[in-house]
Amino acid sequence: MIETAAALLRLLLGLGAVFFLGYAGLILLVPRPGDFTFGERTALSFGTGAVFLTLWMLVLTWWGIPFTLGRIIGPPLALGAGLLLTPRGRRTVREDLRALKGRPRMELHGWDWVFWGLLGALFLYALPRAALYPVWAWDAVATWGCKASIFYASRGLDLTCIEAHNYYPNLIPLLLTYLYFALGQVNDSLAKVIFPLWGGLVLILLHALAVRLGLSRTRALGLTAFLALNGTVFITHLYIAYADLPLAFFTLGGAGLLSLWLSGAAPPGSLPLAACCLAGMAWCKYEGPPLAATLLLAAALTLAWLRPGRWVRRLGLLAVPLMGLATGYLPWRLFVMQQKLEIGADHIQNLYPHQMVQAVGHLFTALINPFAFGVLWPALALLGAGRSLWRSPRLFLALFVGGNLAAVILAYGLAPTSAAEFPAYVRATLDRLLLHLTPVAALLLALSLKDLDPAPTGEKLPPKPSGPVFGGEV
């Protein structure tokens, strides 16, 4: 009993340190962190902290310094504490403490209870399901979990004893490794709580972004519950220890912040935070860098199509998130080259048009299959269309989602599988590829719902920076 309590305490302290790092990081990245809501900062703190901590672990490996808990967390914590001691840091902490004391009680009405009840029931199931069962799903055992236990045992990024897609980026295995150090042992069931945590952060971020985009709190909560309880894919990923949910989190963060920036509704510092999310995308999964690149491409195309004031300058500002993508991508890529790790070059050999045709069928089936994503994608198809799409910055989200659906079909056209293997290959990958996009699809749905009631009454929206529709703040 005491052992379990001690393990839980160590886990909470370990996770708390990641939040703390991100909280301190926000002070560095954002001029006035208080411009972001509590929900946004909670979610983005963990994402930023995880990116920073795991990149630091890569640096330690590069320097040949074996991992210990002190070496992993000590210097970043010292840096974080130093940031809090700066004038901006002190001011932020003071404001946050004041805000916590004067925080009004959350008032719940009719539908709020229903949505909170549904979300509560979901996590009442998913959290113990993650924390009490050992790692068992394919990629968790074959890749992420296996790497984490080896990194822990070897005190570094030892990739010599396995062939587990060694060239894949390592945010997730390194985060698990860090938690094993925090726990003092390989406890793969307890460390798995980060996956319901990532899921919870996706939902918190979606809710916060939906409110910022203009939805009432109740509708935003309904939309959040709608994403969480639609089909089995999101729910299952809360406890199977795959990297897809973290990638979905970073994708939502990047897409949401860029969308706000394009609409002129983003608080100052949104672009550096979006850059952090793009770094997370590139560093957490092999599919991350191309996905992040499509975010930038969609943003650039939106600016070029709508041509708001100073649009050329704004195109130039996209260099900020581009630098984030490079920060998440290049260190690992250079490490792979230095270590001469074999990269899966067999992924692209030829284009197989018949596979593309089959992929179209599989894709549309997956989008409307209630088992996979429920009615979320059909709801988007029914409610998302509209003439205003071509005249507003929501074009960005539509381009990103639509472009990636097309890219999924193209990717299957390039997959070097036999005709017999192809359906199984699609079955094993398609739901995950769509999971990366689904929270962004929900964000697009939020904009469609906003159209139905553009001026909700009696709802307090978060403070928006004043400025034109296409404000140019970084």
Added chain:
Amino acid sequence: MTPRKTWRFWLVRLVIGLWGLQVLWLIWHFGPEAGDLARRLVRGEVGGAIRQEEPLYRWAAALKTVIPEQAAYVFLDDYAAGKEIQVRYYLAPRRHILLPPDIPAGFLFYVLHRERAAFLLIRESARPLGPGAQAACASPAFRRVNLPGPGLVFRVDADLLGWGFYD
């Protein structure tokens, strides 16, 4: 309200109705798993206790006491069966080399020698042993380790396999 908006409100209601059905279906779908979770919680059979139910895990746990951490082993199995990745996970950080069950003797012996593998593991299957596994059973370079479980375990003397190609 414009007719267009009325239409959209009806669509929203339709979607909410379908979502309600979806939530009920999810409760039905995840019900058995939630029941299993509740039962395990009541009995305290969680974490490591769940693993102990697996014969493959018990076998791997016994192998851990036999195979040193620095050693390499060759595992004969089909990747698609999904058992090899579990054994690799349980035995990490021991170096793991997967080969197919129907591998010819020459190539199996060559890999064992080249990789300095100290153990050969053959997961049991309904199919008869392949030529490589049969040759291993008959060769003096392999000593059977008596470890009950869903597979055969051999200690390999890689030096005895050092005379080159066999086929």
